[in-house]
Amino acid sequence: MLVHIWFGFFAVAFVTALYQWLINGHAEIFSLLIQSTFDMAALGVEIAIGLIGVLCLWLGFFKIAENSGLISILARGLEPLFMKLMPEVPKGHPAHGSITMNIAANMLGLDNAATPMGLKAMQDLQTLNPGKDTASNAQILFLVLNTSSVTLLPITIFMYRAQQGSTEPTAIFIPILLATSASTLVGLAAVAYVQKLRLFNKVVLSYFAGFTLLLASLATYLASQPAEEMSATSSLLGNLILFSLIMLFLSYGWRKKVNVYDAFIEGAKQGFEVAIKLIPYLVGMLVAIGVLRSSGALDGLLVGIEYLLTLMGFNTDFVQALPTAFMKPLSGSGARAMMLETMNTHGVDSFPATLAAIMQGSTETTFYVLAVYFGSVGIKHVRHAIACALLADVAGITVATMAGYWFFH
Numbered sequence: 124m125l126v127h128i129w130f131g132f133f134a135v136a137f138v139t140a141l142y143q144w145l146i147n148g149h150a151e152i153f154s155l156l157i158q159s160t161f162d163m164a165a166l167g168v169e170i171a172i173g174l175i176g177v178l179c180l181w182l183g184f185f186k187i188a189e190n191s192g193l194i195s196i197l198a199r200g201l202e203p204l205f206m207k208l209m210p211e212v213p214k215g216h217p218a219h220g221s222i223t224m225n226i227a228a229n230m231l232g233l234d235n236a237a238t239p240m241g242l243k244a245m246q247d248l249q250t251l252n253p254g255k256d257t258a259s260n261a262q263i264l265f266l267v268l269n270t271s272s273v274t275l276l277p278i279t280i281f282m283y284r285a286q287q288g289s290t291e292p293t294a295i296f297i298p299i300l301l302a303t304s305a306s307t308l309v310g311l312a313a314v315a316y317v318q319k320l321r322l323f324n325k326v327v328l329s330y331f332a333g334f335t336l337l338l339a340s341l342a343t344y345l346a347s348q349p350a351e352e353m354s355a356t357s358s359l360l361g362n363l364i365l366f367s368l369i370m371l372f373l374s375y376g377w378r379k380k381v382n383v384y385d386a387f388i389e390g391a392k393q394g395f396e397v398a399i400k401l402i403p404y405l406v407g408m409l410v411a412i413g414v415l416r417s418s419g420a421l422d423g424l425l426v427g428i429e430y431l432l433t434l435m436g437f438n439t440d441f442v443q444a445l446p447t448a449f450m451k452p453l454s455g456s457g458a459r460a461m462m463l464e465t466m467n468t469h470g471v472d473s474f475p476a477t478l479a480a481i482m483q484g485s486t487e488t489t490f491y492v493l494a495v496y497f498g499s500v501g502i503k504h505v506r507h508a509i510a511c512a513l514l515a516d517v518a519g520i521t522v523a524t525m526a527g528y529w530f531f532h
Contacts, residue, residue, distance in 0.1 A: 178394030181239035186390025194220030306519030404498025
């Protein structure tokens with residue numbers, strides 16, 4: 124499926140560019156497409172190079188925790204759940220620990236820690252994969268959980284709204300939580316349906332009840348605080364947890380008489396190798412996304428949707444926020460740019476800008492995550508991963524729109 128989607132991006136961009144040239148008289152369109160290929164290729168390398176330091180840092184710390192046995196201890200908390208969701212991963216396997224750390228980092232919005240831990244988890248799962256170029260069931264489930272993962276503290280979106288002068292930057296907290304929870308549940312349900320996993324058993328339901336209680340408690344606590352205090356608390360909590368985690372890794376390794384420096388260097392070397400390996404996958408995906416955007420295909424889709432909704436008599440106030448939704452699965456920086464453009468055009472506290480911010484926090488960047496995670500282990504055949512991830516994206520955007528109307532319209 125990935126090869127068809129990748130080719131399709133170029134084909135749609137070419138057909139759209141021909142229309143722009145022959146019908147609209149836009150003679151510079153092909154120049155824009157070529158410039159986009161250069162820009163996106165450079166961006167792919169920049170992203171990979173930028174990841175080197177973060178990957179070296181966190182895979183180094185992770186190696187200390189792994190050698191000391193700490194990861195195995197931490198994994199025991201979620202291992203019963205993953206034994207049900209990923210039955211091919213045996214009890215006590217290192218993948219349980221790295222998956223646990225990745226999901227915890229994602230939930231807390233610790234992006235700089237989540238990606239290295241996620242790549243480590245994908246590598247651990249690859250050791251169990253019989254077909255090295257084809258995604259396993261466990262790898263697909265893990266990827267979908269990452270592209271739709273619940274983020275409890277969307278601090279960066281609060282920051283952008285505050286910078287743009289919002290009177291209440293954190294007003295979107297509950298709507299984002301509803302949207303990202305919906306995307307995760309739908310993504311999990313889609314994978315479970317394809318892989319014939321039984322979700323309605325007491326182990327899975329018990330964990331879900333616990334997660335729901337945790338989400339509700341944290342949401343209630345943070346939502347009760349003033350806007351400026353909530354942002355400060357979120358930032359403090361995230362940074363405190365992150366540095367506490369570093370100290371936990373180092374202290375436990377020291378206590379277990381692990382040579383923490385040598386272990387760190389060993390893990391850091393792996394981080395460098397992973398980052399360099401990502402370059403071809405990132406360049407390929409980002410160039411395809413870049414030409415699709417530069418051709419005007421996404422803008423044309425937006426116009427078509429608004430026209431159809433108007434004919435059907437639906438409220439179209441949300442359409443101005445859709446560029447963010449369209450870009451989110453394709454490009455994180457592109458979606459962020461679309462969100463900021465909507466804020467600048469309509470006002471940060473306008474309905475379209477508020478809805479765009481909710482959409483920005485509802486899901487992850489599906490194709491970027493797919494390129495990075497599967498590219499790190501050489502996966503070429505992704506099976507049902509894209510379909511399930513995009514279904515989760517649709518659910519997240521749909522609930523984001525509904526929540527936007529519910530809270531702000």
